[in-house]
Amino acid sequence: METQIKIRDLNVYYNKVHALKDINLDLPRGQITVIVGPSGCGKSTLLKTLNRFHDLADDTQVTGHVELDGVDLYAPDVEVTEVRTKVGLIAQRPFPLPMSIFENVAYGMRIHKLARGKELRDKVKHYLEVAGLWDEVKGRLNTPARDLSIGQQQRLCLARGLAVEPEVILGDEPTSSLDPISAKFIEERLEELKKDYTVVLVSHVLRQARHLADYLVFMYLGEVVEAGPAEQVLNAPKNDRTRAYLQGEFY
Amino acid sequence: MKKRWTLAHLEDRAMRTIMQLASLVLVGVLAAILVTIFIRGLPFLDLDLITKTPQGGFFLGGEGGILNAIVGSLLLAGGGTLLALFISLPIAFGINVYTGASRLASLLRMALDVLWGIPSLVYGAFGFTIMIAFGMRASLGAGILVLTLLQIPIMVRSMDEVMRMVPSELSQAAYSLGATRLEAAWSVLVRQALPGLVTAVLLAFGRGIGDAASVLFTAGFSDRIPTSLASPSASLPLAVFFQLGSPFPEVRGNGYATALVLTVLILFISMLSRFLARRLSRNVIR
Numbered sequence: 001m002e003t004q005i006k007i008r009d010l011n012v013y014y015n016k017v018h019a020l021k022d023i024n025l026d027l028p029r030g031q032i033t034v035i036v037g038p039s040g041c042g043k044s045t046l047l048k049t050l051n052r053f054h055d056l057a058d059d060t061q062v063t064g065h066v067e068l069d070g071v072d073l074y075a076p077d078v079e080v081t082e083v084r085t086k087v088g089l090i091a092q093r094p095f096p097l098p099m100s101i102f103e104n105v106a107y108g109m110r111i112h113k114l115a116r117g118k119e120l121r122d123k124v125k126h127y128l129e130v131a132g133l134w135d136e137v138k139g140r141l142n143t144p145a146r147d148l149s150i151g152q153q154q155r156l157c158l159a160r161g162l163a164v165e166p167e168v169i170l171g172d173e174p175t176s177s178l179d180p181i182s183a184k185f186i187e188e189r190l191e192e193l194k195k196d197y198t199v200v201l202v203s204h205v206l207r208q209a210r211h212l213a214d215y216l217v218f219m220y221l222g223e224v225v226e227a228g229p230a231e232q233v234l235n236a237p238k239n240d241r242t243r244a245y246l247q248g249e250f251y
Numbered sequence: 252m253k254k255r256w257t258l259a260h261l262e263d264r265a266m267r268t269i270m271q272l273a274s275l276v277l278v279g280v281l282a283a284i285l286v287t288i289f290i291r292g293l294p295f296l297d298l299d300l301i302t303k304t305p306q307g308g309f310f311l312g313g314e315g316g317i318l319n320a321i322v323g324s325l326l327l328a329g330g331g332t333l334l335a336l337f338i339s340l341p342i343a344f345g346i347n348v349y350t351g352a353s354r355l356a357s358l359l360r361m362a363l364d365v366l367w368g369i370p371s372l373v374y375g376a377f378g379f380t381i382m383i384a385f386g387m388r389a390s391l392g393a394g395i396l397v398l399t400l401l402q403i404p405i406m407v408r409s410m411d412e413v414m415r416m417v418p419s420e421l422s423q424a425a426y427s428l429g430a431t432r433l434e435a436a437w438s439v440l441v442r443q444a445l446p447g448l449v450t451a452v453l454l455a456f457g458r459g460i461g462d463a464a465s466v467l468f469t470a471g472f473s474d475r476i477p478t479s480l481a482s483p484s485a486s487l488p489l490a491v492f493f494q495l496g497s498p499f500p501e502v503r504g505n506g507y508a509t510a511l512v513l514t515v516l517i518l519f520i521s522m523l524s525r526f527l528a529r530r531l532s533r534n535v536i537r
Contacts, residue, residue, distance in 0.1 A: 056426060058353070085429035095420045098442040098534045107438065108428040144534045157424070164428050 004029035004198050010064035012045050019045045021222045032199040034209040037219035043202040047170050051087040052080050088161035090174040094153035096145035101137050104145045104156055108164035131159035132189055151182025171201040218242045292507030300508055305474040312501040317509050320490035322476045328460035331398030335406050343410035348436045367404035372464035374401050379468035392480035394470025398459045406455040413447025443535055446528035453524035457517055463488030487513040
């Protein structure tokens with residue numbers, strides 16, 4: 001396994017609350033990492049350190065290091081907008097931008113000047129295809145994105161995120177607001193995407209973790225209790241808490 | 252399962268009646284005002300009134316019309332709205348994009364609320380004091396400046412309210428694509444809030460065009476259409492005021508007709524605002 005994301009001595013504080021405690025992790029390239037744990041254990045908080053989303057909140061303080069291919073994302077000379085193009089995020093609930101379907105996918109490419117004209121149109125088509133949405137929307141690209149179903153919207157958000165050419169895709173329970181069929185569709189897409197991208201998901205659905213994870217991280221009360229290849233953690237957890245959680249004794 | 256009359260039912264029924272009565276009072280007052288203006292003003296409303304400036308002795312029942320006041324009011328309120336927009340939008344942006352829930356933002360909001368509550372006459376007097384200090388005369392330009400001050404609080408606070416209603420997840424979606432704060436604000440906040448922003452601008456225009464006290468000292472009054480920012484300007488509210496105070500029934504009638512013109516203008520603006528808001532909300536995420 002080749003490490004792409006290296007987390008060292010990471011701590012996060014919300015005001016006075018110590019939300020993440022001394023996190024050290026190595027996340028593998030080209031695999032799906034799933035972070036599991038009970039509500040409030042810091043899963044999402046950890047995920048948001050990977051694209052520096054905590055920068056947006058004044059009352060949140062992050063210390064420590066997150067390295068992406070050896071570059072510390074928290075180094076003072078790192079441009080945060082660039083971090084967020086390299087590390088894309090799919091949110092819990094899809095929020096299309098208030099524009100047309102086409103413009104939603106084109107938006108990121110426009111602000112980063114990645115493509116224009118015909119190239120832009122081709123890329124929009126390409127990413128909509130990758131997200132498995134093209135056939136459903138090709139005849140109505142200029143209609144408002146809000147008219148899509150919620151499952152389609154989540155795939156649109158995936159296409160939109162892929163369009164800025166990230167290396168890592170984060171998913172904050174990206175299927176939790178979707179119906180089972182849409183959720184399965186997103187899961188299938190993510191499985192395909194790991195050929196080209198590193199995927200890190202937060203999930204509270206154990207079934208999903210079992211199904212998708214190559215690498216599993218179990219968190220409890222702001223700490224990483226256990227992390228390792230999914231098969232090993234799922235079948236032979238070393239820690240009692242992990243075992244209890246996996247057996248559904250708490251969630 | 253038979254229907255019974257419990258206290259909760261009675262309360263419910265009573266509350267609904269109170270609500271209906273209160274609404275009736277509101278609609279009744281509006282209707283009464285409109286009917287008064289229409290009955291008293293309509294007979295005096297003719298083409299001359301809205302296409303001619305006052306001729307000699309107009310305010311004593313002579314020939315002419317109120318074109319000076321119509322144009323003056325549109326210039327005053329239009330100019331004020333335009334200037335206020337240039338100041339209000341950055342403030343509304345600042346509060347919602349850059350300062351967030353900080354103390355500065357709440358301080359600004361409080362300042363704006365206080366400014367909103369200050370009577371327009373005080374704005375007028377304030378403007379007048381400044382004008383005296385600089386040796387200026389009542390003019391269109393001064394009137395526009397004071398109206399700008401009057402309009403800023405209402406415009407910023409209305410913009411602020413609609414921007415605050417934009418879900419933070421929407422801006423976060425833009426941030427997660429690597430947008431800067433300004434890019435996210437333009438592409439998400441403005442687009443999402445656009446219908447409300449237009450309403451805010453037209454609301455401010457409505458306040459500007461309907462206000463008499465602030466332009467009384469600062470824009471003055473003139474029988475002529477202003478030719479420059481330095482010349483004094485008439486306005487519809489003041490035209491109404493002057494004419495309604497006349498002992499001549501003919502002139503008072505013209506006053507009601509002037510009020511009718513002003514009311515129709517405001518009605519038109521409010522309908523335009525609703526129409527635009529609907530048109531512009533095509534892409535808005537709900």
